[in-house]
Amino acid sequence: MGAMKSSFITLIGRPSVGKSTLMNELCGHKISIVAPSPQTTRNRVRGILTEERGQLVFIDTPGYHLSDKKLNRQLKTVSVSSLEDADLILYVIDSSRRSGEEEENLSELLAKYKTKLIIAVNKIDLSDEDNDKLYPGLEERFPEAAIIPVSALKAKGIEDLKTSLFDNSPEGDKMYPDEFFTDQDPEFRASEIIREKAINRVKEELPHAIYVEISDMEEAEDGKVLWIRAFLIVERESQKGIVVGKGGVGIKAIRVAAQKELNGIFPYRVMLDLRVKASSKWRRNDQILKKLIY
Ligand SMILES: Nc1nc2c(ncn2[C@@H]2O[C@H](COP(=O)(O)OP(=O)(O)OP(=O)(O)O)[C@@H](O)[C@H]2O)c(=O)[nH]1
Ligand SMILES: [Mg+2]
Structure with a gap:
């Protein structure tokens, strides 16, 4: 070796x-x-x-x-x-x-x-x-x-x-412990998984218009359950319906798919509370972009 x-x-x-x-x-x-x-x-x-x-x-x-x-x-x-x-x-x-x-x-x-x-x-x-x-x-x-x-x-x-x-690659020592495969913080990971499920669901209509905001992550039932409360944010009021879908089927499908994947990642039973909100022209808003892209 x-x-x-x-x-x-x-x-x-x-x-x-x-x-x-x-x-x-x-x-x-x-x-x-x-x-x-x-x-x-x-x-x-x-x-x-x-x-x-x-x-x-x-x-x-x-x-x-x-x-x-x-x-x-x-x-x-x-x-x-x-x-x-x-x-x-x-x-x-x-x-x-x-x-x-x-x-x-x-x-x-x-x-x-x-x-x-x-x-x-x-x-x-x-x-x-x-x-x-x-x-x-x-x-x-x-x-x-x-x-x-x-x-x-x-x-x-x-x-x-x-x-x-x-x-x-150059010779050198490991920079992370063996069991690490990413360094993303839990909040970023959760928001990305939710965003993935959302964009894959509305990829024709609004592929780029969505971002996810995690409002709260909280342990419950003696650390067995993790509540994640999040918002899917679109650019216009009229786009909310596209995400929510008829009778809420769209948002439910996103929530169920995201929750399933999050359950496999976090050592908790994850309960995801997901809502849709509009924030006009967020893609041109410096403050939001600064928070999202770094
Ligand atoms: N057929 C085929 N599809 C692939 C392959 N690799 C990736 N894809 C598909 O290409 C699409 C884009 O894949 P991503 O991994 O998101 O591509 P990316 O370069 O990270 O995209 P951005 O982050 O948007 O720049 C997805 O639908 C993938 O399933 C491949 O080897 N073969
Ligand atoms: Mg990529």
Whole structure:
């Protein structure tokens, strides 16, 4: 056995390429939330993989998206500012979608970090087209980088990717105890799981218009029960109905799905009290954005 490896690895890529799915698969736990709509991840989310070879600390980031909207600009800042300090950068590409301006722009940015880049070409389960055609010049542009085809969804190529990540990591001691697989606080985790269930339910109508506010988390019945009271916040009064659904079926489905997942995470029986509220134009409100995106 060689010396222990230890590194911080930032995942970066366009929206919806599968960064969060890949981080979860690498860590063997559901850590970061996933949805088919872009802008799912809004913060840096840490996932930790510990094994005999050492410890990899992943930082999942929001999708790299070129847009002038305030929320998008802030999300991009979160992603780009996670590059400098990383030991390695895991650049995730979607093999089922053609390259374009956004990818070009990101590739140019990443050229600066080419010595610490590893490229995962994801969703190989979907594409029958030759990746050379979709991403011409990838190898020429990044001759020093390992390029590894994977499917995060079908767990293909993950071991090869792990090996490459460990091989390229510096030697060092573990930064977290062995049993840690994330460092998110309970409130953030709860709010993310609720948001995931909500956006997956209303992904066509309001994929980006929702945020979650936890108003209270409280133990009851001698520590057996955890009450979580939360608000799903939309941008307009008229959007509340979309979330609530006919006779409340929508909000109930979100509550039941979130409660089930939260029960598997917290060492309590979780009781979730979920309500819907409107807060106009929150995506343009600096104070709210500051609280949500950091
Ligand atoms: N077929 C296929 N789908 C995948 C794969 N990896 C991820 N997906 C799907 O792609 C969608 C987006 O996945 P996410 O993991 O949320 O993508 P992301 O890059 O984190 O997205 P943002 O956080 O919004 O930037 C989801 O519907 C995933 O199920 C894969 O290997 N194959
Ligand atoms: Mg994500």
